[in-house]
Amino acid sequence: MPREGEVSRTRSGDRPAGRGCARRNMATYVEIIRHEFPDIDSELFQYVTGVLDSSAADFESVDEIFEAIGDVLQEVSASKNEDDVREICQKMFNTLKLNTSNSSKSNVLLKAPIQLSKVTSNSDYKTEDVKGIWMMRRDMGTTVDAKKLEKAEARLKAKQEKRTEKSSQKAASPLVLEEASASQASNKKESRLEASGKNKSYDIKIENFDVSYGDRALLTGADLHLAYGRRYGLVGRNGLGKTTLLKMMSARSLRIPSHISILHVEQEVVGDDTQALQSVLECDTVRESLVQEEKELTAKMNAGRGDGTESSRLTEIYAKLEEIEADKAPARASVILAGLGFSSKMQKQVTREFSGGWRMRLALARALFAKPDLLLLDEPTNMLDVRAILWLENYLQTWQSTILVVSHDRNFLNAVATDIVHLHSQRLETYRGDYENFVKTKEERLKNQQREYEAQHQYREHIQVFIDRFRYNANRASQVQSKLKLLEKLPELKPLEKEPEVTIRFPDNFEKLSPPILQMTDVDFSYTPDCPIFKNLSVSADQESRICIVGENGAGKTTLLKLLLGDLAPVQGIRHAHRNLKIGYFSQHHVDQLEMNINSVELLATKFPGRTEEEYRHQLGGYGISGDLAVRPVASLSGGQKSRVAFAQMTMPCPNFYILDEPTNHLDMETIEALGNALQKFKGGVILVSHDERLIRMVCQELWVCGCGTVKRVEGGFDEYKDILQEQFRREGFL
The missing domain is CATH 3.40.50.300 (P-loop containing nucleotide triphosphate hydrolases)
Structure with a gap:
């Protein structure tokens, strides 16, 4: 007997016993072919087994085996359809995978030589068949059609190269995400009013619009009315489309009057050599252009290159700067920056020296300073500490124009919002008051809807009982018909839509530790x-x-x-x-x-x-x-x-x-x-x-x-x- 770890040798050919074991396992799929296709001729048999034997390790799915030999096997037997042949290929694939996994392990030691007579005595096949199997394995070149085998191998090789190319392309190509889109029903009256330039209102009415993300509908037939000077909190579950709605409004994919300025605080400020305070001041484009023109005209006059019109133009510029209180702008910008946590030293730092979080604060400061007609804020408290949040709450409470803010900070919305817009079930519902008032009103509304649903359901059942009772009573036929018509006219009952409850659980199946831990x-x-x-x-x-x-x-x-x-x-x-x-x-x-x-x-x-x-x-x-x-x-x-x-x-x-x-x-x-x-x-x-x-x-x-x-x-x-x-x-x- 060989020692543990040695490979035993057969007496003929001095080959490892593991090789003999592989041959014995390999015979399994040959037996499957012999059993399922008893009329297969020797040439086709040798071709099919040759393909399987030479490419066993390359097959990664049953589909690949079916593609390689399925057509040949279907021609052999008229009684077997494509599904039957595919099922047979599945059996052979399982056998091949078993052999492949076994060959990757250490070689199996044979306790004794294989007795072919014992193999055949326990088998349905003749000894000649088993002998043929062993002979075929021993001399492949004399039994397999070389051209057919070469063709099959080329086919498999091409397929393998194609698969490798696809996987490398997939790894190299960036992930392509779906895009959001919005559509809105046309309104001729609004279009004419907009074209005439007579629309001076700063109220916003976006009616009958849809928003989708790829193939997924987020809003369908929705309406959004924003009254000028009110502060709206947009709330709803994650993933329903709140941020997407803000982006569609900012991009004016939804119809908003052109004279209404929109500012969406979405991205952090790009870092460059501009000081933080100057970056905020630059948001007031009117002031910046006037200041720049004043500098250029003054330089011309000092250099003696003026044409005499500079003095009158400077007078106009100074009047406009005084009208917009341009001299107070630096102080106002500094107050906003200080409220958001920028110290005097930080206000003089160039923007490229700030981290992403501070650049987002700077973007918020620029938006607050610019005073747009519609300010869109998406989770503004995420980048702020408690001190800055309290300051922002106080600052926004005196905001003059319209705000639409997405926030999940309950206390922030209670302090800032005058109205709540609830996004759910692909529609928008507006509630007066802060978040706490919204919660109470929504719960009361849901209770009323539930009561109405139950009352309607009861009424329907009452009518149906009468119909069922007197359906076959000739004397009550007219009454039954009347009840049936009444039932048809009743509005369709819709069960109350309740948002699924969110649950989070932190596993705690552990032992108690003695303090301090x-x-x-x-x-x-x-x-x-x-x-x-x-x-x-x-x-x-x-x-x-x-x-x-x-x-x-x-x-x-x-x-x-x-x-x-x-x-x-x-x-x-x-x-x-x-x-x-x-x-x-x-x-x-x-x-x-x-x-x-x-x-x-x-x-x-x-x-x-x-x-x-x-x-x-x-x-x-x-x-x-x-x-x-x-x-x-x-x-x-x-x-x-x-x-x-x-x-x-x-x-x-x-x-x-x-x-x-x-x-x-x-x-x-x-x-x-x-x-x-x-x-x-x-x-x-x-x-x-x-x-x-x-x-x-x-x-x-x-x-x-x-x-x-x-x-x-x-x-x-x-x-x-x-x-x-x-x-x-x-x-x-x-x-």
């Missing part, structure tokens, strides 16, 4: 020696902790999180973490870091291989990414849907402690509510950086204020922190 003692940290971020910092958390970290942008909140995570090492001091601590981290840039060119199921499979597709779908479904959403490219999902995918990815390993950095960005109100409920029920620890007042009040028991190189605990919680900020505004003259 996360602690930092006397920690100093700085990125550069001359600019310390923290000095003598000492904080701790356990599994019962519900901590919210607040502070101005740049105060070190994200740096503190990275120190707690262990991603940054203290310059001095100690970070201690429990040996069984398992942290789930949600970065504010988590969504941007997702792989965009694959779908959500593939994303989880890449991060956590070895599980079934059903497990990945179940995980995603727990965060509202189910059905078609789970197999759409991540890039095509809305911001909120991407956030849910990020949550599904974060919770897959079942952490026992969560550190969440701005998790509410892009989430709709219902999902924020579900997130708050999930964190309340979670049995592990939570440290949260957020500006969402609703979530903070729902979840957090401690408030840490980050700033001035340290972290302070505010005993009075969020209310005390808001009071502190309001007092700062009063001192700084913002209120």
Whole structure:
């Protein structure tokens, strides 16, 4: 007997036993052909088995086998149709794959020589057939038609090259996303009024319009009326088309009078050598053109190159500049920038030195300074800290023109909105009042609709009972006919449309850890020696902790999180973490870091291989990414849907402690509510950086204020922190 690890040899030909085993397995598909096509002639038999034998490793699907030999097999037997032959090809494909996988493993040791007589005694085939099999394998050249085999091999090779070319093109080509589009029914009266130039109203009426994204309808036959000077909050579930609607309005794909100026805060300012303050001032194009012309005329006069008309033109320019209060523009721009967190030093910085978040703030500052007739804001609070949000709330409350803002910050909408526009079921419904009033009115409206539906349903049943009872009564025939007509005239009953409830659950099947599970003692940290971020910092958390970290942008909140995570090492001091601590981290840039060119199921499979597709779908479904959403490219999902995918990815390993950095960005109100409920029920620890007042009040028991190189605990919680900020505004003259 050979030793373990050796390859045994047969006595004839000194070949490895594994080769003999491969031949024995290979006979299986030959047996299938012999059994299914007993009348096949030897030439065709040799051709088919030759193709299968020579290209076994190249076949990747049953379709490829069918394409290679299906036509030949169909000609052999008139009793078998295409489906029968395809089924036979499936059996052979299974056999080939089994042989391929076996050949990749270590060779099998034969305990004894194969007895052909025993093989044939247990088989339905003759000994000559089995002998033929072995002989064919031993001398392929003498039995297979070389031309036919060469043709089949060339066919397979061409197919393989084509497949390789397709896969390389797919990898090289960028993902092409669907595009949004809008259409609107024509209105001759409005068109004539617009063409005449007599339309001076700043109210906006967009009627009977559709908006779609690719093949998916977002709005159908919708109407939107915006009264000048009112502030509208646009709300609705993630992915229904709120952002798309703003883009269609901004691009004037929907009919908006041409004399109404529109400004959509969508993209960050392009970084260049322009100072932040000057970048804001340049938004007032009228003022900028007058100032520029004044400079050019003055230069001409000083150089003696004037023609005598400069003096009168300068007088006109000065009058216009005085009329638009151009001298107050720098101060007004500076106030806006300061309110959004730009210090005096930052206002003089060139825009290319700012990060993306600060450039978005700069874009918002430019929009506020420009004072368009219609201001479109998409999640303006996402880029702001609590202080800047409070300032923006106060600033927008005195806004003179029209605002349409998409926001999922409940408190922001309560402070700013005079009306709420609700997008659902491919239509828009407008409610007077702030968000809280909208919730109450909507609930009351739904109750009334439900009562009306039930009353109509009862009335229909009552009529139907009478019809059924007297249908065959001749004396009541006229009454039955009357009731039938009445039933036909009743309006069609539509059940109440309820939006599905959002649920989020953080798994908590883990053991309780003894405190402290996360602690930092006397920690100093700085990125550069001359600019310390923290000095003598000492904080701790356990599994019962519900901590919210607040502070101005740049105060070190994200740096503190990275120190707690262990991603940054203290310059001095100690970070201690429990040996069984398992942290789930949600970065504010988590969504941007997702792989965009694959779908959500593939994303989880890449991060956590070895599980079934059903497990990945179940995980995603727990965060509202189910059905078609789970197999759409991540890039095509809305911001909120991407956030849910990020949550599904974060919770897959079942952490026992969560550190969440701005998790509410892009989430709709219902999902924020579900997130708050999930964190309340979670049995592990939570440290949260957020500006969402609703979530903070729902979840957090401690408030840490980050700033001035340290972290302070505010005993009075969020209310005390808001009071502190309001007092700062009063001192700084913002209120």
